[in-house]
Amino acid sequence: MLNYYFLITNLKKIRRMGYLASISKPHFKPMWAWIATLICGISSAQAAPDEVLIPAPPSLSASSYLLVDPHSGKVIVEYQADQRLPPASLTKMMTSYLVEHELARGNLKLTDKVRISEKAWRAPGSRMFVREGTFVELNDLLKGIIIQSGNDASIAVAEHLAGSESSFADLMNQHANLLGMNDTHFVNSTGLPAENHYSSARDLSILAQHIILDYPEHYKVYSEKYFTYNDIRQANRNKLLWRDSSVDGLKTGHTEEAGFGLVASAKKGDMRLISVVMGTKSEEARAQESQKLLTYGFRYFDTRQLYQKYEVLNENRVWGGATEQVKLGLGEHLYVTIPRGQEENLSASLSISEVIKAPIQPGDELGKVIISLNDEVITEKPLIALNAVEEGGFVKKVWDNLVLFFLGIVSS
Structure with missing residues (x-):
């Protein structure tokens, strides 16, 4: 499922980094509007695409x-x-x-x-x-x-x-x-x-x-x-x-x-x-x-380079672990190549496993980063754990499983 928390809390960071102009200040919505948009699974700023004219590629005299x-x-x-x-x-x-x-x-x-x-x-x-x-x-x-x-x-x-x-x-x-x-x-x-x-x-x-x-x-x-x-x-x-x-x-x-x-x-x-x-x-x-x-x-x-290798993109709840958070990021730099003039129409979202349970090793794939241009997905990269999380003790695991049960979340 989509990690709405990431998208809401990282808007300011992404704007400051200057990577995704589609969520720069002129395009901000009220928080209720962002949540409504995210529930629909859309992470773009709803900006109308600019008219960008790109000619057909050259045809070469080559095999x-x-x-x-x-x-x-x-x-x-x-x-x-x-x-x-x-x-x-x-x-x-x-x-x-x-x-x-x-x-x-x-x-x-x-x-x-x-x-x-x-x-x-x-x-x-x-x-x-x-x-x-x-x-x-x-x-x-x-x-x-x-x-x-x-x-x-x-x-x-x-x-x-x-x-x-x-x-x-x-x-x-x-x-x-x-x-x-x-x-x-x-x-x-x-x-x-x-x-x-x-x-x-x-x-x-x-x-x-x-x-x-x-x-x-x-x-x-x-x-x-x-x-x-x-x-x-x-x-x-x-x-x-x-x-x-x-x-x-x-x-x-x-x-x-x-x-x-x-x-x-x-x-x-x-x-x-x-x-x-x-x-x-x-x-x-x-x-x-x-x-x-x-x-x-x-x-x-x-x-454009959007994110760096091992940059922390999110910290997610871990169930049954000795610690309760795992840092998530990419195992490689993330670049996109797009038509010039389309930077403002880029958007990013995370899709993260609904329940993340310990143990976790660095490099474990726990979701993906999705980059879209004009609401069309242009690349997806694995979202990995950046740190290890060991299993918690018996009491911790029992307690977390009870919490998951009462929240109505099915864990694997």
């Missing part, structure tokens, strides 16, 4: 594309986003992600020396130009993968981490499964054409999100425009790094089979967007089509 906000998870534009396509060098995002993952676990160091095998040295296509039999610092190889799209660097890293490229591909697929990349299968670390090697725009956006959010200390490499190794200076193939100062990554890809692809990310203010474009006809086309998506997203949409 597949997607635009998403990684914080809210809101997909703003998509076309054939789950189609399985050859990713070409976009594959290397997973290669670099696994390096970053192992660095974070302490299994690798950027100063580690990696031996270059004959297979890595002979790698076709884009190269970092490492030499067979030499030892190259992992930091240089990581830059060679991300900035120069080096197939030789990718193979060298794969062999260093897993012993062979085929074993590394198996590791790539395990991580893809853990990340929820359901339309992806890797055969190699480079993206060179291979049977049964594919991914999708949606899956690549998921991977990009994890690269950005999981290991931010390494993300700055994706924005570097040049890298020099063996006195050979090569430029990052992501043209948007030169054209749009808000763009700070991620990766390009190209083969005859795949066409030209680009996974790009940009940040303006507190809002970040990730665009994925696959199967365009040229290097210039992938940059232009990606720019269309990013421009559309930033111009017509806005992302």
Whole structure:
């Protein structure tokens, strides 16, 4: 059932935080009117929606594309986003992600020396130009993968981490499964054409999100425009790094089979967007089509953080517990992406279990936070216990059960 107490007592707090303008002072009702509205299960301020004009999203000359906000998870534009396509060098995002993952676990160091095998040295296509039999610092190889799209660097890293490229591909697929990349299968670390090697725009956006959010200390490499190794200076193939100062990554890809692809990310203010474009006809086309998506997203949409992770949103009665209150909040930050100009039409409510009984452990799900825009639910997040509540003594439990009985509340 809805927790009316939360909605009534937290109006001032929400207004002060400036998150939900729909219940700002001009829209306040008398208390009796709020209670009547809440009994009907409605938590908005009944403000008439403003007329906000949003054009249709751009149509791109690409096989597949997607635009998403990684914080809210809101997909703003998509076309054939789950189609399985050859990713070409976009594959290397997973290669670099696994390096970053192992660095974070302490299994690798950027100063580690990696031996270059004959297979890595002979790698076709884009190269970092490492030499067979030499030892190259992992930091240089990581830059060679991300900035120069080096197939030789990718193979060298794969062999260093897993012993062979085929074993590394198996590791790539395990991580893809853990990340929820359901339309992806890797055969190699480079993206060179291979049977049964594919991914999708949606899956690549998921991977990009994890690269950005999981290991931010390494993300700055994706924005570097040049890298020099063996006195050979090569430029990052992501043209948007030169054209749009808000763009700070991620990766390009190209083969005859795949066409030209680009996974790009940009940040303006507190809002970040990730665009994925696959199967365009040229290097210039992938940059232009990606720019269309990013421009559309930033111009017509806005992302707001409504609540912070572990912020106390409510304190609720606990029955049969050593203490009588449990603090409720979210296990993650809560963001929403909405059309610009619609902030005043946001509203929030809590749905909480009618009877909460001890014992309770932190993280136990006890309800949900519901965010609506113009009375339409746009997101729901689990409401969890932020503290433990142990069971009370025998007398406490008997007494609370009697109280529940006389109140006519059925407990489980």
